[in-house]
Amino acid sequence: DQVVVAGGRSVPTRHTAGAQMLAQAGGVFSPYLMVLDRHPPAALLRPIEIADPACTGAVLCDASGRVAGEEQVTVPAGTFTATKIVIEQSWRPAFSGSGVDAGARVVTVWYAPEARRAVKYTSRLTFGDSPPMEANFDLELVKWRAAPKPARTLAAPKPPQVGDNWTYRISDPPKPPRSLFIQVASVSPTLIVEQVSVEGGFTSPRRHPRGGYLIPQGISVFSPYLPQFEKMLLPSELGYIENNDPGCRAQFVCTAKGSVVGEETVQVPAGRFTATKVVIQQTWRAAAGVSSDARELERMQGGRTLTVWFASPAKRAVKYESRLTSGERTPLEANFDLELTSYQLK
Template sequence: MDGIFISYRREDSAGYAGRLYDRLAAHFGSARVFMDVEGIAPGTDFVEAIERAVSSCKVLIVLIGREWMDIADADGRRRLDDPNDFIRLETGMALRRDIRVVPVLLEGARMPREEELPEELSALSRRQAIEISHKQWEASTGNLIEALDKIYFPDQAKVAPDSIPGAGGESIHWRTSRRGLWLAVGLAGLVGLALLGGWLLTRSAPPQPVLTRAAPEPAPTVARAAGRLEARPGHIDYGRVTLGSAGVASVTLRNSGDTALPMPALEIEGDLAGVITLDHRCPGTLAAADGCRIELRFEPRRAGPVNGRLRIDRGDEAPILIAMSAVGEAESATETETPGIAPEMPLTGPAPEPATEPATEPATEPATEPATETVPEPVRSVTPPVEQPPAVATAEPRILSFTGKVSGSRAELCYDVRDAEQLRILPQPGRLTNPRKDCVTVRVAERTTFQIIARGGDRNVTDRLVLTPQPPAAHPVTPSPDTVVDNRLPQVRDQWTYRVSGRWASTSRRTIEVSTLSVAENSVEELLSLIDADSRRALGQRHVRGPVAYVTQSRPLGTEFSPYLAAFGGLESESDWRGIPTPDSNSFWTDWYSKGMVKGRESVTVPAGTFRAVKVEIWSTRRASGSSTERDQEPVRMHYNIWYAAEVKRYVKMVRTITAASGQAIDTDTFELLSYRQQ
């Protein structure tokens, strides 16, 4: 009854759970912290297994992300409404048994209201919550540890490290209890007898207590190993980065020793000095077994290859040197998407460069010249603040997803954006208070094009989504003026029905219907629906690019490679792609690199028939960045096999395999065409 149990949903907070486990295990010991119910043998009653695991704990931590309440199963039912849902069982048992339940809100997630929870979890809404943030990880998790300390050690008092010999700068807790009091009295008596005996034995000899008392002093330095700083990866290659944009890489620092380490000094050397921006929220001191992440943003100022290294100064030890390389590439004229931005705007990044050099050198020289020469100095003394725009421009905004779900005349717009200072959705609701990730509800009286505009520094990035009110019978979809009529392209009201199955026998099959709402010159607006035996439920609308080779992501289907690439002429027999745009999995599993190629033509059979299809193979990879406990959950590789058939105008089959950092397959999803209907 002394453990700490971490309850979380994999789809919502797996990355946070792994990092939090490492943090708590380092403080309370790994034997006290539990995460997941593992090793449930076949035939075992999993309800009893969960009850035993939860009952062995003193505290249950419930990690609540933004989607904790709304995550649904394969049938579209909210998981919290399932009496056999693991999270519901774990939390409900803890509340019934009066085990302390601590809600932890992740990245601004709100506390569930009582009416939103099942009756057995209603008491959770009255529990005091603690917030945890990725950007303030050390401070926010420190608040949680402080709260847990009060639960586990309510009668402890901290003793200053300086007052404890050999404490090594760490705080030590003393339990003031009756048993401890008697122990202290006993120890004092033994010390007194030892002193008395020593005095009797040394009356006839010169006293030499100084030597015998000084000998133990070096023990603290021998007893504990020094802190040891490690950094990975050992090399960073940004690849090709377009002028006016940015490439982002990260380095993880970790103290693998037994004592705390001061945060090392960081310096960029070589050609990359001045074009790499360092960003981190690392504490001033790295505790034992603790770590932090440093982001390095590269913004090229000229075309061509550049090299350098990150120098991590460890004080008395040899510095850690991480080699870095990149290639600046001239901007393509087709890259600008935002109206009202001149093509030369992305090149404003290098503009401050001349300002920084004259600002440092001439500013010091006039100080030694006569007063008449110092007239220009006030003008130049104002220029250093001009260095601020590059720092602001380092965060180029990215729109990872922009989706909509229509119910009658209401629509829910959901977005996931990175590095945006301002965010707007037009024509409504306008400027948004949360520029990162959220959902907003708007009214849709007619077919409406919504545009999301993310602004960061001097760059604007946009995406758009067309929504049509439902039901379609009451508001028929009419082609927009920019609709393209081309027999090679999909047409309005075309439908494709796919069967989606997973790797594991326990994964239920789903039937997804895709229908087109509009077709433009280079994109398709489509509606996704979940088809059951006797019902159809809309999952949402989305905007899909046509001729672009990219990885798209949506909540119902996960990641897909360009569904309409062949129909829009973006697929040739010699197609070979590098650096395919790929969205982040979440806040931690980022920096995907994707490449692919056409493998040729082959015959493929699916429930809809046998097709002579073009096969495409895509590989997406990233470096592992999670903790050791996440090795079986953290995705580092995604492999896609896609077959396109010209007569279907979409892919007829896709197999997506996701592999964890440990090499274990997380899942293999197979999409097979059941039927299709064309106008």
């Protein structure tokens, strides 16, 4: 890690497995011991390597330690349930006439798993008048921030084939539930074309290219084949999302942003799936010149949250959940559930 004391120069320090006494910030014991090593309660720590430059030349140092148990410790950064370790360190002259006096100190260390590091040190001189290092100090965690875990690339589902089909149920009270039937008509590396029918009515083609977009498909949905076309990182923010709903082209101006938030199990009538969860935040406002009435413009400003679950075994989104978050007039149906009821894959 990089260590800076009082805004001074940044100094790199290497931390390896095992117990070490270091010169870092007044003489510190292995700050990552509980990350690099695991010790049962009351375990003795041996051997302890002396890596403090103060213990060289005319000074010989020894140290032993033990895990004393767990306890609550409060520091400026908060209260932690911590593992307590007690270190006894002593020093003596390396040769007669060195001018070094013998002495000792006790260093107590508290490790907190959530902070991934020691959160407090106390050092107290127990005997001797001239310690070779700073022997009386407290070192407490003031603030901390854990770096986010690196994004993980999710495995892409297999592309659909011509003839693959899915049946969904649209629920948007007070309207009665309706069925949505979708069948793949053609597939290429950059485009999927399907035939869509609502309640067994007129069949219309729908084109699905790469990228993120919102389209009318019985109701307003988000790119149903996004994982087939785009690399999905968990977690990650989605790029530009195009608004293709007709209501967003005339009276309203719509914008959207989204993120891949996790993986979870979702239950729909077609079965139980481990799915990738994507959350879309869509907002809208009145287009320029639509109205001069302040109250009407306020009513036309709003948004919704659209949650999508993509399941690789089904090769498509298996559930959509849309909820209005604000606004009175909307450019599209903002409250609905769309769930997969059955599917057939070639």
